[in-house]
Structures are given as C-alpha cells and as structure tokens.
Amino acid sequence: MTSRVEIMSMNRRRFLMLTAAALAPLPALAGTTVMGGHAFGSYWRALVPENAGEERVQALIAGVIAKTDRLMSPWRADSEITRFNHAGSGRVSLSPETHSVLQASLSVARRTRGAFDPTVGPLVARYGFGPVREGQAGRWEDLEPLAAEGVKTRSDLTLDLCGIAKGHALDNMVAALDAGGLTDFVIELGGEVAARGRHPDGRPWQVAVDGGGGPSLIVAPGELALATSGLGEQGYEIGGRRIGHIIDPAQGRPAEDSLRAVTVLCPTATEADGLATAFFAMGRARATELALREGIPAIFSLPGGGVETTGGAEDFVIGETPA
Numbered sequence: 001m002t003s004r005v006e007i008m009s010m011n012r013r014r015f016l017m018l019t020a021a022a023l024a025p026l027p028a029l030a031g032t033t034v035m036g037g038h039a040f041g042s043y044w045r046a047l048v049p050e051n052a053g054e055e056r057v058q059a060l061i062a063g064v065i066a067k068t069d070r071l072m073s074p075w076r077a078d079s080e081i082t083r084f085n086h087a088g089s090g091r092v093s094l095s096p097e098t099h100s101v102l103q104a105s106l107s108v109a110r111r112t113r114g115a116f117d118p119t120v121g122p123l124v125a126r127y128g129f130g131p132v133r134e135g136q137a138g139r140w141e142d143l144e145p146l147a148a149e150g151v152k153t154r155s156d157l158t159l160d161l162c163g164i165a166k167g168h169a170l171d172n173m174v175a176a177l178d179a180g181g182l183t184d185f186v187i188e189l190g191g192e193v194a195a196r197g198r199h200p201d202g203r204p205w206q207v208a209v210d211g212g213g214g215p216s217l218i219v220a221p222g223e224l225a226l227a228t229s230g231l232g233e234q235g236y237e238i239g240g241r242r243i244g245h246i247i248d249p250a251q252g253r254p255a256e257d258s259l260r261a262v263t264v265l266c267p268t269a270t271e272a273d274g275l276a277t278a279f280f281a282m283g284r285a286r287a288t289e290l291a292l293r294e295g296i297p298a299i300f301s302l303p304g305g306g307v308e309t310t311g312g313a314e315d316f317v318i319g320e321t322p323a
Helices: 002-012 054-072 080-086 096-111 121-126 140-149 162-179 269-282 284-294
Strands: 023-025 032-039 042-049 185-189 192-196 207-209 216-219 225-230 235-238 241-244 261-266 298-301 307-310 317-321
Touching: 032 054, 042 054, 042 162, 054 080, 054 096, 054 162, 096 140, 096 162, 096 269, 162 185, 162 192, 162 225, 162 269, 192 269, 225 269, 261 269, 269 284, 269 298, 284 298, 284 307
Parallel strands: none
Antiparallel strands: 023 207, 032 042, 042 185, 185 192, 192 225, 207 216, 216 317, 225 261, 235 241, 261 298, 298 307
C-alpha cells in the first residue's frame, strides 16, 4: 500500500524547467526598506516596512547572532560547542538552548536514517571546510546519551551543529522581531528565509528561488520557512569532480552532486535547515522518496537543469521572474 501511494505521488510530481541555486528576498519595493549585515560567515537581510526603525531591528538581530555564535560556533575557542568537543568523557552540561538544537538535530537524524549527523565535524574538517579537527567522526546514535542524560560517552566524540544552527538562529530572529512588535517582514539568513504578515501593499511576501541564469521561481511561503542546501561557492574541484562541504555520513565523504541544490519548506527554519542538509547528502533518489513518503514540500534542482517538486511545493510557486 505504501509503495502504491509513493508511485502515485511520484507520477503527479511537476517537473519545472528551471534551476534553483539559492534563495533571496525580492528587492525592496515601495513602502519597504532593506537592511542587513554579517552573520556566521555569511549575511542576513531583512525587508521591512519603512517605519520599522532600522536601529531597533539591527539591535534585535545582533543579539540573536551574538548568542548563537557564543553557544554553537565551532570556530570560537570559547563557545559552548568547542568546550564540549575538548571535554573528556562523563557528565557534561549544555545550556537549554544548545540542548534543544541537539534534540532537533537528532530528530532529523532519526527521520533521515543518519543522513543528517552532527558528529561528522572531523570529516568536514578533513576536506577543508571546518575547524573540528580533534576527535573522530562517530554516529549520531552516540549522542543519544548526551541528549537524554547529559553524558558524553567517549572523549573523542564531537558535536557540530552547523547544519542546523543557522535555521535555529533564523527562528530566533523571527521571534525577536515578533516580540519587538513587528508584524510584517521577511528575513533571510544566508539563503534561508522566513516571513510574517504581508507586504505594505497587502499582498503576501514573495521570495525568489534563484534560477542560476534561467528564470527564477517566485514563492509565497506564507509563514513557512525555506532553507536551501547545495554546493554553491563552498567547494573546490579535484580531477574534474566538485568537492563540497556537505558530508554524506553513509560514505564518509562529501556528498555526490546528484542534486544542484534542494530547498525545503517547513513550519520552522530549524527543521527546514536540517532536512535541506540531509536531503542534499542523501542524493536525489533517497531524498525524493523520503519527501514523498512524509509529504515534505521540497524543490529539487537538478544538475542538468530543471526542478522537481514534492509534497505540494508547487502550490507555493506563484510565478517566474526573468533571469
């Protein structure tokens, strides 16, 4: 019965002759202003009403960035994650916020059967993309005792939440703007997007899924978050093969390029970020199978051109824009 449902869903998938490499808010229009800055080696941008108050928005976002960086950056010697990675085995203490992101990462790991794995930091570093050079890559199951009882079972076990922490930060940015009284805005953090309310002219907020030289998809996500994973600029070539920063834990090496990029829509940016990372690591066949089975809205950009959608993602697409 399950196989029949998957086959039927697969037959209904829409193939759009476009390519999608990254997400970006549309340019500022009448009644709005754009602001932004640096964050986590990338950038953030917000499109807000003109009367939102730039200094206030900047301060709210800066607070989220500083706290997330202090807790979860593996690049900082004094971060909570780095202290955990250097600690010996035994009972360890994590802040409630870091613990919640660990729990979210393990949830994605279970759903994707380990395609998302927060213990792969040493492998990421081996290929030149990360700072977690101590320890050995483990298995995501090794972190279950940490999440349940606060116990680090091996001294060489490390934790790298980079594949999901940016989504968590975006959720906190949205929460900060909500608490600050903003009801209408769209915000992007390194290619991940969330929106609230409506544009000043009354229409839904719209974001563009970059067509990589071709037409771009215009998406109206409502209050769903969007996250994109792909090789982008974080990679290099050896022998004609593109080496990227996303690790396939099953193979212990960078993911094969069976996808150009993948964009996922979820109720939270944390979930979207983790699933987008996992889907790219899984590759086209396994990722689309899971997305179809769970009804996850996703847009898969194919290396040879074209976009394949699952889980009703096409319902969020309202048009195209010129390249």
